[in-house]
Amino acid sequence: MRVAIAGAGLAGLSCAKYLTDLGHVPIVLERRDVLGGKVAAWKDSDGDWYETGLHIFFGAYPNMLQLFKELDIEDRLQWKEHSMIFNQPESPGTYSRFDFPDLPAPFNGVMAILRNNDMLAWSDKIRFGIGLIPAMIQGQKYVEEQDKYSFSQWLEKHKIPPRVEKEVFIAMSKALNFINPDEISATVLLTALNRFLQEKSGSKMAFLDGSPTERLCQPLVDRITAGGGEVRLLAPVKKFLLDENNPSKNPVSGFLVRGADGSSDRVIEADAYVSAMPVDPLKLMLPPEWREMEYFQKLEGLEGVPVINVHLWFDCKLTDIDHLLFSRSPLLSVYADMSNTCRAYENSDRSMLELVLAPAKDWIGKSDEEIVEATMAELEKLFPDHFSGKSPAQLLKYHIVKTPRSVYKATPGRQLCRPSQVTPIANFFLTGDYTMQRYLASMEGAVLSGKLTAQAIASYFDSGDQSTLAVGG
Numbered sequence: 203m204r205v206a207i208a209g210a211g212l213a214g215l216s217c218a219k220y221l222t223d224l225g226h227v228p229i230v231l232e233r234r235d236v237l238g239g240k241v242a243a244w245k246d247s248d249g250d251w252y253e254t255g256l257h258i259f260f261g262a263y264p265n266m267l268q269l270f271k272e273l274d275i276e277d278r279l280q281w282k283e284h285s286m287i288f289n290q291p292e293s294p295g296t297y298s299r300f301d302f303p304d305l306p307a308p309f310n311g312v313m314a315i316l317r318n319n320d321m322l323a324w325s326d327k328i329r330f331g332i333g334l335i336p337a338m339i340q341g342q343k344y345v346e347e348q349d350k351y352s353f354s355q356w357l358e359k360h361k362i363p364p365r366v367e368k369e370v371f372i373a374m375s376k377a378l379n380f381i382n383p384d385e386i387s388a389t390v391l392l393t394a395l396n397r398f399l400q401e402k403s404g405s406k407m408a409f410l411d412g413s414p415t416e417r418l419c420q421p422l423v424d425r426i427t428a429g430g431g432e433v434r435l436l437a438p439v440k441k442f443l444l445d446e447n448n449p450s451k452n453p454v455s456g457f458l459v460r461g462a463d464g465s466s467d468r469v470i471e472a473d474a475y476v477s478a479m480p481v482d483p484l485k486l487m488l489p490p491e492w493r494e495m496e497y498f499q500k501l502e503g504l505e506g507v508p509v510i511n512v513h514l515w516f517d518c519k520l521t522d523i524d525h526l527l528f529s530r531s532p533l534l535s536v537y538a539d540m541s542n543t544c545r546a547y548e549n550s551d552r553s554m555l556e557l558v559l560a561p562a563k564d565w566i567g568k569s570d571e572e573i574v575e576a577t578m579a580e581l582e583k584l585f586p587d588h589f590s591g592k593s594p595a596q597l598l599k600y601h602i603v604k605t606p607r608s609v610y611k612a613t614p615g616r617q618l619c620r621p622s623q624v625t626p627i628a629n630f631f632l633t634g635d636y637t638m639q640r641y642l643a644s645m646e647g648a649v650l651s652g653k654l655t656a657q658a659i660a661s662y663f664d665s666g667d668q669s670t671l672a673v674g675g
């Protein structure tokens with residue numbers, strides 16, 4: 203059966219890959235000239251890559267790891283030491299580490315927390331540990347119920363000292379959803395903590411060995427095309443066309459795709475249709491008839507959060523740390539020296555820092571120069587030795603990638619707004635990290651949603667629910 207998919211981000215590509223595995227023929231239509239959506243990357247005129255986001259793969263990503271295995275590209279994941287490393291703003295140039303020993307979960311996590319005495323006092327650890335007991339005992343059910351609270355409210359409710367939030371969870375919250383603990387839903391942090399504490403390698407991190415576009419999206423495309431499917435770039439879906447003669451059976455009759463370079467628009471027909479677009483453009487494209495439906499109305503509660511990815515190339519090495527770093531700076535979230543962490547960006551003499559600027563709502567409208575200037579001022583605090591004295595580090599060049607609406611902003615109450623992959627429209631499905639799956643807005647969530655959507659479409663075909671099946675396109 204033929205399936206038209208709008209969007210070649212990880213969700214759209216994963217959906218297409220799993221449909222191919224099930225013997226169906228996907229045609230993926232991507233608006234831009236680049237694969238990957240929020241993992242898209244570009245090469246500049248010097249041959250250096252820059253990316254939409256600094257991306258980390260976790261041990262707690264079973265569907266993503268399975269996908270790497272299925273594509274036979276597991277060696278492209280560069281696993282790092284099992285640690286979490288934080289800058290110490292009060293002693294610039296130093297780091298505090300949570301090192302996970304080789305013990306079963308949750309003992310490795312508990313040991314990592316107990317052995318770190320820079321950031322948390324014993325009383326903080328005990329209060330926090332007690333607060334986590336319901337999540338550990340009742341699991342995901344409890345975690346979902348906490349969606350009514352922000353993480354700050356949850357900490358307060360459990361009488362956990364404000365120091366715990368300040369020292370650890372501002373950084374974690376910014377890393378997970380680009381917002382602060384007073385905005386983020388408690389469900390997000392508790393989901394991550396649960397995975398990290400319940401799975402031995404849950405918090406172990408890997409970097410991809412090159413750009414996600416080339417090293418992850420391209421093998422997906424190769425698999426899709428080898429199975430008879432297609433991925434077309436510069437093919438923006440403009441409109442969902444509805445079958446007015448047969449609205450109850452196969453309500454969607456085609457995707458109207460804008461023609462490239464002045465050519466006329468085309469209609470792509472298929473047996474089933476998928477939106478793998480982010481939620482913000484999807485909301486704008488909903489046909490008026492659908493907007494009345496409760497299922498689609500709930501999408502109004504979801505909106506992408508702004509974030510900025512900053513890349514800075516220096517004339518010398520700033521650090522030899524081969525890992526993700528939590529900056530704990532008010533301006534920045536996580537960062538990494540990609541010249542150490544990623545094989546394709548490797549350089550033994552010069553650093554390339556990739557830094558996530560979040561929360562970004564006050565910065566998204568500012569110029570690249572203003573963003574670089576503010577980032578450099580923060581770096582002078584993080585690496586004081588390199589930016590003072592006779593020969594301070596020189597910035598050679600930079601790239602800034604702004605995403606005004608990235609992953610959905612996971613404030614309290616959002617879980618209720620997240621839609622299932624199956625919609626009330628028989629031959630129309632959704633996929634994307636914002637759709638309901640247990641991994642929130644992440645690469646793992648996108649890949650899992652793609653797989654769930656492919657399974658839902660296969661059941662729809664198997665059920666024989668569709669009457670007249672479309673041909674060609």
Ligand SMILES: Cc1cc2nc3c(=O)[nH]c(=O)nc-3n(C[C@H](O)[C@H](O)[C@H](O)COP(=O)(O)OP(=O)(O)OC[C@H]3O[C@@H](n4cnc5c(N)ncnc54)[C@H](O)[C@@H]3O)c2cc1C
Pocket residue numbers: 208209210211212213214231232233234237238239240241254255256257258259437438439440478479480483509510511558605608609633634635636643644645646647648
């Ligand atoms: C700065 C940053 C850092 C991140 N860090 C991490 C991390 O460390 N770990 C992690 O797991 N996740 C991380 N994420 C989140 C992760 O990137 C996303 O959750 C995931 O990539 C979303 O995939 P998706 O397919 O759901 O959506 P998208 O990637 O947004 O894909 C949607 C696609 O639809 C296309 N599209 C839109 N409109 C149309 C149209 N009309 N017609 C056709 N195509 C259309 C878009 O161009 C895009 O390609 C990060 C994100 C950002 C922005």
